Amino acid sequence: MLKKGLTLMAASLLIGSLAQNSQAAGRNYIAIVGSSTVYPFATTVAEQFGKTTRFKTPKIESTGSGGGMKLFCAGNGIDTPDITNASRRIKKSEYEKCQKNGVKGITEVKIGYDGIVLANAKSAPQMKLTKKDIFLALAKDVPDPKGGEKLVANPYKTWKDVNPSLPDNKIEVMGPPPTSGTRDAFAELAMEGGCKKIGWIKAIKKKDKKQYKGICHTVREDGAYIEAGENDNLIVQKLEANPMALGIFGFSYLDQNADKIQGSIVGGQAPTFENIAAGKYPVSRPLYFYIKDSHVGVVPGIPEYVAEFTSEKAWGPDGYLADKGLIPAPDAERKQFAADAGALKPLVLK
Numbered sequence: 154m155l156k157k158g159l160t161l162m163a164a165s166l167l168i169g170s171l172a173q174n175s176q177a178a179g180r181n182y183i184a185i186v187g188s189s190t191v192y193p194f195a196t197t198v199a200e201q202f203g204k205t206t207r208f209k210t211p212k213i214e215s216t217g218s219g220g221g222m223k224l225f226c227a228g229n230g231i232d233t234p235d236i237t238n239a240s241r242r243i244k245k246s247e248y249e250k251c252q253k254n255g256v257k258g259i260t261e262v263k264i265g266y267d268g269i270v271l272a273n274a275k276s277a278p279q280m281k282l283t284k285k286d287i288f289l290a291l292a293k294d295v296p297d298p299k300g301g302e303k304l305v306a307n308p309y310k311t312w313k314d315v316n317p318s319l320p321d322n323k324i325e326v327m328g329p330p331p332t333s334g335t336r337d338a339f340a341e342l343a344m345e346g347g348c349k350k351i352g353w354i355k356a357i358k359k360k361d362k363k364q365y366k367g368i369c370h371t372v373r374e375d376g377a378y379i380e381a382g383e384n385d386n387l388i389v390q391k392l393e394a395n396p397m398a399l400g401i402f403g404f405s406y407l408d409q410n411a412d413k414i415q416g417s418i419v420g421g422q423a424p425t426f427e428n429i430a431a432g433k434y435p436v437s438r439p440l441y442f443y444i445k446d447s448h449v450g451v452v453p454g455i456p457e458y459v460a461e462f463t464s465e466k467a468w469g470p471d472g473y474l475a476d477k478g479l480i481p482a483p484d485a486e487r488k489q490f491a492a493d494a495g496a497l498k499p500l501v502l503k
Contacts, residue, residue, distance in 0.1 A: 180231050183211035183458055187221025187238030188334050189385055190267055190403035191440050194474050195238050198462045201473070206461075208454035211236075215384070218334030225443065226251035235448040235455055239441045240267065240334030240403065248502040258446030261500040262459070263490050265468055266480040268404035268429040268437040269339050270416040271326070274396035278320060280312075280417035284435065287419070288347030289315045290324050291378055293371040302353040307373045327381040327388050328372075328401035338438040339401055340370040343419070346435065389414060404429060404437075405478030429480045437480070446497050456495075463491040 185195055192215040203210025216224065218239040225237035226247055243261070251259060271287070273280060289295050290312065294304040312319035329336040348369035349355040358365040372378045381388045381400070388400040389410045399417070404424055407416050416424035420435045428434040442462070449455045461467060468474050470481045481487065492498075 180452055182209040183236065183452055183454055184234045185211050185213040185236045185238065185442075186216045186224050186234045187236075187442070188218045188240040188440070189215045189329070190240040190335055190405070191238035191264070191442065193405055193409075193477055194264065194440070194479050195442065195462075197474060197477055198458070198467055201467070202454070202458050202461045206454065206457055208457060211454075211458060213238075217330065217332035218337070219332035222247040222250075225445065226254055226256055228254045229256060229445065229447045233445070235445050235452050236458075237443050239443065241337050241438065242441060243443060243500070243502070245502055248500070256445060256447070258497070258499045260444040260446055260494060260497045262442050262444070262463065262494045263482060263486065264440050264442060264462065264479065265474070265482045266429060266437055267440050267478075268424045268434050268480070269335060269342065269401065270404055270407045270424045270436070271343075271399045271401055271419070272392065272407050272414040272416050273399050274392050275413060275415050277396040279415050280319070280399065282319075282417050282419050283316075284343055284347035284420060285350045286312075286316050286319065286347065287343045288345075288350075288369070291326060291372055292344060292348070292368070293373045294368060296351055296354070304368065307375070307377070310377075322397045324377040325379065325395070325398040326377065326401065327379045327391055327398060329385075330380045330382065335401065335403060339436070340372070342436045342438060344372075345369040403478075404480070408478035426475075426478070426480060439482075440479070443500075444494070444497065446499065449497060456497075459494050463487075463494050 192213060195213050199211040199213055202208065218241055221237035221239065222243065225234050227233050271280065271282065290309060292307060295307050297303045297305045298308065309315050309324060311321050311323055313321040328339065354365065354368055357368070381391065385402040385406045388402055389406060392398055392400045392414055407414060407424060422428050422434045424434050429437045444455065444459060466472050468479065468481060468487060475481055
């Protein structure tokens, strides 16, 4: 009886082990989630991959970087994605969540760079902003205009209130929600970039990083900033309908809609392909995707999709992704990430 019980237990463990290894089996296409900024690049690669290989075209969902990480790190198996796109690097907390849920092997691929633009309709005057203007216009709490080292609820109603040289237009900015990597990067690069120009706030960082970040990164909630979801195409449409409003999104959407919208000049630099590539445009960031290594060899086509994405004909300076607005990474960086992706080198975050 004992022997029979042990045999049944051993069989059960074997079946469990086989089930775990083939959890994603039964799905014959690659499932990708994540950043709305990376979405058009990933979609272009997926279409090319579907046309030129024997594999099915991957299915891609635009969930935002944070939403994608949540789905990706939920575990292994058919009901979880194989790849997540991100318009910022994976956070330590997300990496730890992945590890805790059994998603141990993760390969990081930096695909290139992007600029975050504040754009408006071509029918309106082009805005010329500093990072300090952006912070003062959009932060929840700002230095008291009457003076002193004191914060008050943002009193600014128009751009002219923020800076007398700006138009007397109502501050109305449509942008991504908190789950978006674009929102994270915008808060860090543009808002914090302007926030630290104010000496006494910058000094807080040495004493209390959490308080400093709270001041610099928290967006106002009184209607001046409008969360427009993860659909950047919808923001473009809304800007056409409301020429006085501004929208926040990745450079590729500006590039693809250059007949309808224009990017604001920030810190004296226009958001052009050349300025972002040269590191001159001050609001730019790297873009990534992450591979769930446990799904490789289980879901068909993952290494081949990754090889297509990291090929020079895709992400190189003359590649088809540059035509879509991706700013290629330097040669050495592309070479390194292509090699790491091909070898499925696991990411280690400490």
